[in-house]
Amino acid sequence: MAEIVLEQVSKRFPDGSLAVQDVDLAIADGEFVILVGPSGCGKSTTLNMIAGLEDITAGTLRIDDRVVNDLPPKDRDIAMVFQSYALYPHLTVRENMAFPLRLAKTDKAQVTAKVEEAARILDLTQFLDRRPAALSGGQRQRVAMGRAIVRAPKAFLMDEPLSNLDAKLRVQMRTQIARLQRRLGTTTVYVTHDQTEAMTLGDRVVVMRLGVVQQVGTPAQLYDLPINLFVAGFIGSPAMNFLNATVEGDILHCALGDLPLQNSTVQELARRNAPRELIVGLRPEAFEDAALSRDERGPVLTAVVDVLESLGSDVYVHFTAEGGGPARSAELEELARDSGLLDAGAGPGASAGAGQQVVARLNAATQAREGQPVEMRVDMSKAHVFHPETGDNLTHPDNSA
Amino acid sequence: MAAAGKAHAVRWGVVNVVVVLYALFPVWWIVALSFKDPKTLTDGDYIPRSWTWENYRGIFRTSEFTRALVNSIGIALIATVIAVVLGTLAAYAVARLRFPGKRLLIGMSLLIAMFPPISLVSPLFNIERIVGIFDTWIGLIIPYTTFSLPLAIYTLSAFFREIPWDLEKAAKVDGATPAQAFRLVIAPLVAPGMFTTAILVFIFCWNDFLFAISLTSTDAARTVPAALAFFTGSSQFEQPTGSIAAAAVVITVPIIVFVLFFQRRIVAGLTSGAVKG
Amino acid sequence: MSAPPRPDGAPPPAGPRTGPDSRAALSAGARQERRLGWLLCAPAVIVMVAVTAYPVGYAVYLSLQRYDLRFPGRAEFVGLSNYGAVLSSSYWWDALWVTVFITVVSVTFELVLGMTLAMVMHRTVLWRGVVRTSVLVPYGIVTVVAAFSWQYAWTPQLGYLAALLPDGSAPLTEQWPALWLIVLAEVWKTTPFMALLLLAGLALVPEETLRAAMVDGASPLQRFTKVIVPMMKPAILVALLFRTLDAFRIFDNIYVLTSGAHRTGSVSILGYDNLFTALNLGIGSTISVLIFICVAIIAFAFVKLFGAAAPGAEVKR
Numbered sequence: 001m002a003e004i005v006l007e008q009v010s011k012r013f014p015d016g017s018l019a020v021q022d023v024d025l026a027i028a029d030g031e032f033v034i035l036v037g038p039s040g041c042g043k044s045t046t047l048n049m050i051a052g053l054e055d056i057t058a059g060t061l062r063i064d065d066r067v068v069n070d071l072p073p074k075d076r077d078i079a080m081v082f083q084s085y086a087l088y089p090h091l092t093v094r095e096n097m098a099f100p101l102r103l104a105k106t107d108k109a110q111v112t113a114k115v116e117e118a119a120r121i122l123d124l125t126q127f128l129d130r131r132p133a134a135l136s137g138g139q140r141q142r143v144a145m146g147r148a149i150v151r152a153p154k155a156f157l158m159d160e161p162l163s164n165l166d167a168k169l170r171v172q173m174r175t176q177i178a179r180l181q182r183r184l185g186t187t188t189v190y191v192t193h194d195q196t197e198a199m200t201l202g203d204r205v206v207v208m209r210l211g212v213v214q215q216v217g218t219p220a221q222l223y224d225l226p227i228n229l230f231v232a233g234f235i236g237s238p239a240m241n242f243l244n245a246t247v248e249g250d251i252l253h254c255a256l257g258d259l260p261l262q263n264s265t266v267q268e269l270a271r272r273n274a275p276r277e278l279i280v281g282l283r284p285e286a287f288e289d290a291a292l293s294r295d296e297r298g299p300v301l302t303a304v305v306d307v308l309e310s311l312g313s314d315v316y317v318h319f320t321a322e323g324g325g326p327a328r329s330a331e332l333e334e335l336a337r338d339s340g341l342l343d344a345g346a347g348p349g350a351s352a353g354a355g356q357q358v359v360a361r362l363n364a365a366t367q368a369r370e371g372q373p374v375e376m377r378v379d380m381s382k383a384h385v386f387h388p389e390t391g392d393n394l395t396h397p398d399n400s401a
Numbered sequence: 402m403a404a405a406g407k408a409h410a411v412r413w414g415v416v417n418v419v420v421v422l423y424a425l426f427p428v429w430w431i432v433a434l435s436f437k438d439p440k441t442l443t444d445g446d447y448i449p450r451s452w453t454w455e456n457y458r459g460i461f462r463t464s465e466f467t468r469a470l471v472n473s474i475g476i477a478l479i480a481t482v483i484a485v486v487l488g489t490l491a492a493y494a495v496a497r498l499r500f501p502g503k504r505l506l507i508g509m510s511l512l513i514a515m516f517p518p519i520s521l522v523s524p525l526f527n528i529e530r531i532v533g534i535f536d537t538w539i540g541l542i543i544p545y546t547t548f549s550l551p552l553a554i555y556t557l558s559a560f561f562r563e564i565p566w567d568l569e570k571a572a573k574v575d576g577a578t579p580a581q582a583f584r585l586v587i588a589p590l591v592a593p594g595m596f597t598t599a600i601l602v603f604i605f606c607w608n609d610f611l612f613a614i615s616l617t618s619t620d621a622a623r624t625v626p627a628a629l630a631f632f633t634g635s636s637q638f639e640q641p642t643g644s645i646a647a648a649a650v651v652i653t654v655p656i657i658v659f660v661l662f663f664q665r666r667i668v669a670g671l672t673s674g675a676v677k678g
Numbered sequence: 679m680s681a682p683p684r685p686d687g688a689p690p691p692a693g694p695r696t697g698p699d700s701r702a703a704l705s706a707g708a709r710q711e712r713r714l715g716w717l718l719c720a721p722a723v724i725v726m727v728a729v730t731a732y733p734v735g736y737a738v739y740l741s742l743q744r745y746d747l748r749f750p751g752r753a754e755f756v757g758l759s760n761y762g763a764v765l766s767s768s769y770w771w772d773a774l775w776v777t778v779f780i781t782v783v784s785v786t787f788e789l790v791l792g793m794t795l796a797m798v799m800h801r802t803v804l805w806r807g808v809v810r811t812s813v814l815v816p817y818g819i820v821t822v823v824a825a826f827s828w829q830y831a832w833t834p835q836l837g838y839l840a841a842l843l844p845d846g847s848a849p850l851t852e853q854w855p856a857l858w859l860i861v862l863a864e865v866w867k868t869t870p871f872m873a874l875l876l877l878a879g880l881a882l883v884p885e886e887t888l889r890a891a892m893v894d895g896a897s898p899l900q901r902f903t904k905v906i907v908p909m910m911k912p913a914i915l916v917a918l919l920f921r922t923l924d925a926f927r928i929f930d931n932i933y934v935l936t937s938g939a940h941r942t943g944s945v946s947i948l949g950y951d952n953l954f955t956a957l958n959l960g961i962g963s964t965i966s967v968l969i970f971i972c973v974a975i976i977a978f979a980f981v982k983l984f985g986a987a988a989p990g991a992e993v994k995r
Contacts (some may be wrong), residue, residue, distance in 0.1 A: 014499070014708065053570050055708060073573040080574040099585075100575035147575070157574075305479035389565045403796035415806045421799055427866065428819065430825040430838065443836045492854060497710070501714030506723060513730055517927045519946040519971050520966040523953050524733035547729035550722055579714075608820050610930040611946070615932040615954065626822040630934070642830060649823040656818040664811045669817075671871070672878030
């Protein structure tokens, strides 16, 4: 067990492209840290650098207070779980799990004991003498985990270990990984592109974009106080609604109507010389069915429901905010591209001029019906205001400097 | 429905029989010839009227054939081993490593794969005479190795590419040195590919005729295909037809064995390099 | 069909696209990797260069000499006069014509037959293994053995095929019949190889695409010409390129069937005869060099005309 410290770590590929740029990250002993971001953000490269599978172009990597930049993977005492599991097809489950121990010249009796212990924890005992080809996806995934835990390494590195499983199994395995990590208390770095996985698993989450760390924080911090448009849009499902807005005094004009800004926000914007044209972000739960609301504060707006999705516990109401095009920025476009929205013809700009699609999450008791108007109250304390060019969240306390 | 299915089966049956006959009849013909005695040799029958082993006994009585057979087997085996070993090293580099000059290597092997062997015969003939390896095993092993290297490199690099890159990474993270990763993980997985490549290379060397007749002059290194062309028959008064047929059948046996047992591998090996490019 | 793209994890394509400053920035690992790469390739490269590049150079040198092995003392530099002698000789042009004829005709037949064979092997459910196994026999069999089989088949009073011809005909002793028989032997031997290459290409055409074409109302012929052939184009071109170059070097079959008599000799036969019958190293080497040039032209034409990708040329990591 060990802490892992990255200082100004960068990776430049031979073709000159900068894959990872100046990453600073201190991972505490026993911590479970998630690297998350869309494909191409440098998260896997970062993980590979920690593992020693990619060279570090610049910066320092320390594991357990020792600079390991130039150590080959075998001398770093880390274990890795791959997306493809990378099980050795010519070895049985037992031999696969024993492989690292065998290389470490552990004595036979100990190898057997450790492998059997790991198999018991992972419920693989009955499969020990099978080859990987004879196992299901979930079982293979567990063998990969087993191979990682047998030798009690300083750290686990996991590269999208669940993305080859089907949805239901993925949720199950997620819980199992979390439980295992708590039990073993081993420092873990976990890479995923799935924000749900990131939010549910990690002690802390590192959001990356184009090789640069955007924000590091607990899931709650990322959700409630995203530092910029990218993090705001990436974290949360359904995603935050973004609308173009114009500030006039303490009123925000946007496609939803005129929204009164909170005093603190107004002061903050003034202090920072914010432009008048802004992007306002509202999470679906910032809306509330006005008929069910006990709160009297906050603006009320009326919209016709396009689509209503009932999840039982909640209801998602989709409606169109007429007037004013959809919010645009490089970061939002990248998010849309990553989530496939552009391909689906629903990305920003796809409905230009036709207004902006907005999702609201309402109490299941709502009387809203498709095609009918519904009155909703907006909780402005949950509103975020972003700078349209830099993408900075102007309401984030860390950005006040 | 059943009738249609039956007609379908019959149609495919006929097509398949035609294909099999096409492929095997010339082979059967020479087998039949090899079992005919001198009296019925010229009867043109597809099945010998009286079977005889005489032709086989005849060729194995003379050292002319047995010596050539030993040469063929020895030369082809040695060339195969060398080509597969060198090919494996290069193919691993081509499939797995980044280094300048890789394209050059690929281009060069492609060039050699297309090279007309006759263009090499005249200089090699002269060089080998000067160096003193003309009409020796080495004199044939060298060009065989060279001309089968491109085949070996292509086929093997296709096999290497099929081994997931992650396995090697996993081995490294699991604590293996590059040599251990190769020995414990990569080598066992590429072994079937090496075997397939070896079969293809062996067939290539076994088959060669041009180098065999150009770079040999006595039975010191003359292989069977070349020896066939110089056959005189077991007695001087006979046409060598029966002997040639018998010798031809003998050197066809290994090919038939390979094809029977390793059909799937040979097909995979032959097509791997060509299609995935 | 291919691995999921992982732009963040996958290293960039390897290639000579290194920037000017890359040498300095090259990390220890990359340097080690490149050294290992060279080390592993070195033995193969040395063998290939030593046995081809040097002799080719030597062949060019020999071709500029008057060098008759019967009079080895009288070797002398004669410039391009050997080339003049060969290129002005009707033997060369006859042999070239024969070679081109055999190449074009046999490769054409092989393509058609090979395609048919590939379709049969692809579609048949019955005795699939048997069919594939038998088809491999002609590929694997020693060319000389097959050639002898054909020779005996066409020899009067001996062969079953000769028996089908009118009495007194000896097809291997006349130019045209002999050429066609050479083509036949060549086609029989190499069609399976062509078929296997095409079969591999055929296997890359997804069954679903064909079903979609069927639903869209394409007839079997249209499915073949509009869907299968375009999708197989790379495989077809590779097969054609390989076979054309291979057919151009034809030697074994002719040597056994006619020994090049009755004006059936290919350029390879001509080169061989000049070397080993006439023992004229200078002229023999000149022919060798000319053949090499012809092959280079064919390969170049293929790549230029069809953009035939060199197999394995694009190495993905």
